[in-house]
Amino acid sequence: MTVPAVPAGSVRIFDTTLRDGEQAPGAGLTAAEKLEVARQLARLKVDVIEAGFPAASPGDFEAVRRIAQETKGGIAVAALARCRDGDPQRAVEAISIAERPHLHVFIATSDIHLKHKLRLSRDEALAEAVRWVAYGRKALGPDAEIEFSAEDASRTDTDFLLQVYGAVVEAGASTVNIPDTVGYAIPAEFGKLTKRVVDLVGSDATVSVHCHNDLGLATANTLAAVQAGARQVEVTVNGLGERAGNASLEEVVMALRTRPTQFPKLGSAVQTEQISAASRLVSYLTGFTIQPNKAIVGGNAFAHESGIHQDGVIKNPLTYEIMTPQSIGLAGSQLTIGKLSGRRGLQGKLRELGHDVEGEALDAIYRQAIALADAKKEVTDLDLLALVEQRVSEVPASVELVGWSVTSSHGGNATGSVTLTVRGEDRSAEATGNGPVDALYSAVDQALQPVFGWRPVLTEWEIKAVSAGEDAQGQVLVRCRRSSDEGPGALVVSGHGLSTNIIEASIEGYLVAVNKLHGAEINGVDVAFVGRRTAEDLP
């Protein structure tokens, strides 16, 4: 086996936003959106991008394959597989074109999972683990990374766990991962467990940890494990993930960077200045807003409200700031573009903000930015980022807006009318509602129902101002499902609208969601939405 070890003095950052993060209910991404996130993770310079779970759906397979094909610059692309015939083969097929393929196989090892979920004995689970690690090593060759995860490791009998890790390393695993699958561990205890695994495998394999946040301890457990010798950490942007989420990339990376004496001579290659852009993109595309007091990336993370704090920060930022906003790529919102700005200036500005945009996409954003400069006093960095994000989530449109009008007054119902083109045909409808948005959404529903046989059902609606000021653009997030698709497994999609007119933004967001639902209907849900899991017993 010639797999390169994690270089001394560094911790490998394994990002699983596109796999474990995307398993968060309602976070489903299209293949194009997944690719966009992978590009941002590459700019962030994580070491490994876990791109998905190829056996879960044809869409996920295709997204992993495309990410594997596109990702260069020494970044590995990982795919997850159960230790079950069919899964590892599919994962290998998806990542074998990668510059650095990384196969990640897993099986549960705790008695609770073995007895109630897998109905396997310990010996049977051990045999499956060894079998599929050996398969991966043979299929991908001596240079590939083969990772084995013992699902629910923190609730597994320690002697059995060590027996499994020893056997899989013997069979060719180059990384052994310790998942705290249900977020049960406590830092000192998790550090001790990690140390036992590190002592067992020595220099034969890298020890990795994968912590969930059910007790709010995912970051603490991850850092305790690093202090105990783990050299790979599995994390997600914004801590996205099922239930309470996973250890957050930005918290772990910034802790390593801010407290070097606690992690002597350990660093990561992550370009922390890209953290803010990554956080925004993931939040936007998944529709998971970030709580204001979220560490590192929350809106208030660098805001100082109290007089004493403000005074201290003005005198010297070190009084209350342990890291700078610039270190995560927050330069503050600045005036960036006016009516006389050129395309090249815009392109340079977008590059500074972490987005390489050219050709038609640049032309479109340029036109929108100039129109925006007419509608509001200042076009800021945040406005430009919102325009870029809006483009990223564009979907093929079977339904387009031609026009709308609405009347609404204090204490009364609103009446709205819309004209749409639906699959190339003009359709108009009028409806009343208890407010302007409700009336217009009802009118859209009426126009669509006879053609599609279903109407969109709104499950969530949220608005935020993109920047400060009364003339700010409003960004509306809409989540919808089809009226014909009910129950816990129903596909829920998100759509965003962006405009200085919040009614316009509301209709735009609704129609993006409608187009996604329609796309899923005609292409098949598992193809359109890569994160839709079809298997029942996924981690």
Ligand code: KIV
């Ligand atoms: O939480 C978990 O156990 C996982 C494994 C597949 C690593 O996500």
Ligand code: ZN
């Ligand atoms: Zn997990």
